[in-house]
Amino acid sequence: MQKTAVLELTNLRKTIKGKEIVKGIDLTLYPSQIFGFLGPNGAGKTTTIRMIVGLIKPTKGSVTICGYSVAHDFVKALSNVGCIIESPDMYKYLTGMENLLQFAAMNKTISQQRIKDVVELVGLQNRVSDKVGTYSLGMRQRLGIAQAIMARPKLLILDEPTNGLDPAGITEFRNLIRKLAYEEGMTVFVSSHLLLEIQQMCDVVSIIKQGSVIKTANVQDILHDDRIEWQLNNPEKAIEILVKRWNIEAVQLKKNTISANLNQHPLDKINESFIKEGLALTYCSAKQTTLEDLFLDLTEGDQIV
Ligand SMILES: Nc1ncnc2c1ncn2[C@@H]1O[C@H](COP(=O)(O)OP(=O)(O)OP(=O)(O)O)[C@@H](O)[C@H]1O
Numbered sequence: 001m002q003k004t005a006v007l008e009l010t011n012l013r014k015t016i017k018g019k020e021i022v023k024g025i026d027l028t029l030y031p032s033q034i035f036g037f038l039g040p041n042g043a044g045k046t047t048t049i050r051m052i053v054g055l056i057k058p059t060k061g062s063v064t065i066c067g068y069s070v071a072h073d074f075v076k077a078l079s080n081v082g083c084i085i086e087s088p089d090m091y092k093y094l095t096g097m098e099n100l101l102q103f104a105a106m107n108k109t110i111s112q113q114r115i116k117d118v119v120e121l122v123g124l125q126n127r128v129s130d131k132v133g134t135y136s137l138g139m140r141q142r143l144g145i146a147q148a149i150m151a152r153p154k155l156l157i158l159d160e161p162t163n164g165l166d167p168a169g170i171t172e173f174r175n176l177i178r179k180l181a182y183e184e185g186m187t188v189f190v191s192s193h194l195l196l197e198i199q200q201m202c203d204v205v206s207i208i209k210q211g212s213v214i215k216t217a218n219v220q221d222i223l224h225d226d227r228i229e230w231q232l233n234n235p236e237k238a239i240e241i242l243v244k245r246w247n248i249e250a251v252q253l254k255k256n257t258i259s260a261n262l263n264q265h266p267l268d269k270i271n272e273s274f275i276k277e278g279l280a281l282t283y284c285s286a287k288q289t290t291l292e293d294l295f296l297d298l299t300e301g302d303q304i305v
């Protein structure tokens with residue numbers, strides 16, 4: 001049986017001042033998935049997130065959360081969401097605990113025990129009685145997450161959550177996100193322009209460029225998607241053989257190196273076919289794909305960090 005989708009985007013579009021910023025995004029997320037929304041600056045990540053949580057209206061298309069339409073059943077849909085866009089809003093002159101209590105007062109379902117539990121879950125128990133003004137950025141992020149998960153949302157949305165965290169902070173954050181997905185069954189939607197972060201944290205990734213999703217894949221599949229690289233005296237001829245004789249698609253030529261995914265075809269036979277056609281093979285090697293390779297290929301080297 002198919003599980004109920006936690007988040008469903010259908011042909012989601014946004015035009016602002018005559019410019020199409022989000023160009024028809026389709027996406028379905030299921031319980032406990034950690035999803036990475038990866039794209040360079042200005043790709044449309046925050047705009048998409050704003051539409052998901054109803055801060056702006058889509059020009060076209062729909063957002064459904066746990067079966068409820070954000071446009072038609074806003075309160076029910078959003079009751080399933082915890083969200084931090086850009087940076088969490090907190091009162092600096094209150095303590096961490098006072099901030100959480102203030103927020104909990106708006107939602108009768110949050111018990112004192114739950115507040116205590118989330119503080120421990122995010123590892124803030126030793127600082128929760130200090131004023132937020134004295135917190136480091138990482139501590140503020142943790143407090144923001146504590147606030148966002150207090151009401152046990154089915155979907156947690158974090159826009160660029162590790163911005164400004166140090167490497168140790170990023171590792172801890174990653175562990176926290178995994179814990180939330182596994183222990184609380186939460187679906188987590190994380191946007192980022194940091195490849196490694198997404199590669200290490202997420203199960204599924206969509207790569208967005210100029211408002212369009214250009215690839216959605218399981219991160220593990222990408223990492224196990226080995227490519228072969230060749231250098232030969234006549235690369236054009238070799239590409240023709242790969243495409244026509246072996247039906248291999250997405251063959252790339254960069255400088256004088258060809259790369260392609262073999263899709264189960266035997267490498268020795270392919271190399272034999274090159275030689276039979278009179279090509280001289282000077283180099284052949286397997287290369288493990290990283291998300292970075294894929295990202296750079298797909299975005300044609302758009303600047304990222
Ligand atoms: N209110 C607005 N008016 C005009 N242009 C906007 C508006 N909101 C967003 N844009 C434009 O839409 C594009 C996408 O912006 P968005 O903030 O969604 O990108 P992003 O992927 O979140 O980028 P970043 O990684 O820098 O946060 C940008 O070119 C931005 O300038």
Ligand SMILES: [Mg+2]
Nearest residue numbers: 045046047159
């Ligand atoms: Mg953004």
